[in-house]
Amino acid sequence: MKFGTKALHAGIEPDPSTGAIMTPIFQTSTYVQDGPGIHKGYEYARTQNPTRSALEKNIASLENARFGRCFASGMSATETVIKTLRPGDEVICTGDLYGGSFRLFTQMYEQFGIRFTFIDMRDAKNVEEVITDKTKLLWIETPTNPMLNIIDIETISAIGHKHGAKVAVDNTFASPYLQNPLDLGADIVMHSVTKYIAGHSDVIMGFLGTNDLAIDEQFGFIQNSSGAVPGPQDCFLVLRGVKTLHIRMQRHCENGEVVAKYLKNHPNIDKVFWPGFEDHPNHELAKKQMRGFGGMISFIQKDDSLEKTESTLGKFKLFSLAESLGGVESLVGHPSGMTHASIPKEKRVVGGLTDTMIRLSVGIEDIDDLIADLEQALK
Numbered sequence: 001m002k003f004g005t006k007a008l009h010a011g012i013e014p015d016p017s018t019g020a021i022m023t024p025i026f027q028t029s030t031y032v033q034d035g036p037g038i039h040k041g042y043e044y045a046r047t048q049n050p051t052r053s054a055l056e057k058n059i060a061s062l063e064n065a066r067f068g069r070c071f072a073s074g075m076s077a078t079e080t081v082i083k084t085l086r087p088g089d090e091v092i093c094t095g096d097l098y099g100g101s102f103r104l105f106t107q108m109y110e111q112f113g114i115r116f117t118f119i120d121m122r123d124a125k126n127v128e129e130v131i132t133d134k135t136k137l138l139w140i141e142t143p144t145n146p147m148l149n150i151i152d153i154e155t156i157s158a159i160g161h162k163h164g165a166k167v168a169v170d171n172t173f174a175s176p177y178l179q180n181p182l183d184l185g186a187d188i189v190m191h192s193v194t195k196y197i198a199g200h201s202d203v204i205m206g207f208l209g210t211n212d213l214a215i216d217e218q219f220g221f222i223q224n225s226s227g228a229v230p231g232p233q234d235c236f237l238v239l240r241g242v243k244t245l246h247i248r249m250q251r252h253c254e255n256g257e258v259v260a261k262y263l264k265n266h267p268n269i270d271k272v273f274w275p276g277f278e279d280h281p282n283h284e285l286a287k288k289q290m291r292g293f294g295g296m297i298s299f300i301q302k303d304d305s306l307e308k309t310e311s312t313l314g315k316f317k318l319f320s321l322a323e324s325l326g327g328v329e330s331l332v333g334h335p336s337g338m339t340h341a342s343i344p345k346e347k348r349v350v351g352g353l354t355d356t357m358i359r360l361s362v363g364i365e366d367i368d369d370l371i372a373d374l375e376q377a378l379k
């Protein structure tokens with residue numbers, strides 16, 4: 001099956017007891033057994049829930065993964081990967097990482113003896129330089145947030161495997177519609193389902209997919225032991241949202257391209273970050289490993305100052321000032337003051353994330369209205 005068909009049908013069967021075409025919300029904590037240990041495959045809802053199982057199969061299929069598991073948030077999915085490690089293990093991570101991942105790694109897991117090294121992964125040689133026999137995991141995020149750098153999943157996966165490390169990719173920004181890390185050699189794909197997959201800004205959820213049974217069994221053990229599972233109502237909402245993922249992504253990409261080009265030609269704009277530009281330093285790689293360039297765009301105005309940036313942010317009417325991304329509605333954000341505030345300023349500016357950067361999550365509204373809003377906000 002192709003992507004759009006899978007988005008609607010993968011993992012979904014009519015309910016056997018009623019024929020309901022939509023997967024019911026199995027709002028139950030437990031399941032009645034015929035005798036001790038004699039049951040229908042469902043014992044307790046932390047361990048298994050049919051609404052969750054349908055969604056896990058669906059997203060796994062979109063990522064060409066044999067196995068998939070959903071978690072209560074993107075962060076709990078990420079934490080599950082880290083919990084497979086042991087004290088003394090080392091992790092090499094993309095430098096301009098999602099702020100919450102940086103906080104989780106440095107403020108929660110370094111104290112348990114896991115070492116995290118943050119490097120610029122655009123040059124794969126940098127990975128070769130810092131990788132050791134203690135490196136057990138490479139954590140890649142691409143496109144990066146908010147710099148929109150592109151990292152070569154295939155090359156870095158090969159380096160990781162040569163040194164016996166597993167490779168995980170946070171695929172939130174691309175969505176499975178634009179990029180499938182497992183097909184490029186990664187061992188684990190992670191999503192903040194909250195963003196493009198759910199797509200309607202009404203759910204917090206995470207996902208992990210893999211083709212490796214041993215890894216999936218570890219994830220299942222942690223999912224059940226730690227218990228950061230999503231509720232069935234949220235799983236239903238995501239099952240509903242995911243049915244239009246391909247259509248939404250097409251429009252996010254179309255609108256993103258128009259907005260990126262508009263900003264690039266705007267007299268008051270100094271820099272625009274979007275991997276679809278031919279002069280983007282990683283454009284050829286983006287073309288190779290992605291099927292489109294998405295609707296995430298960052299920019300910096302000319303004669304920039306924090307005051308001017310804050311004043312511009314206050315002028316948007318249709319773009320809402322909010323954290324998050326990937327929903328149907330357009331959002332504008334201030335990475336240094338919002339999503340990336342948990343990363344120390346010295347670390348932020350090294351990667352180019354200045355206090356004057358503005359980030360857009362271009363939604364699926366009519367493009368003329370989006371451009372009109374930008375026009376008045378940038379005046």
Ligand SMILES: *Cc1c(COP(=O)(O)O)cnc(C)c1O
Pocket residue numbers: 073074075076098100101141145170172173191192193194195204205206
């Ligand atoms: C939002 C986000 C996360 C965290 O996901 P939550 O669902 O908010 O816990 C992780 N990585 C990236 C790239 C994100 O955008």
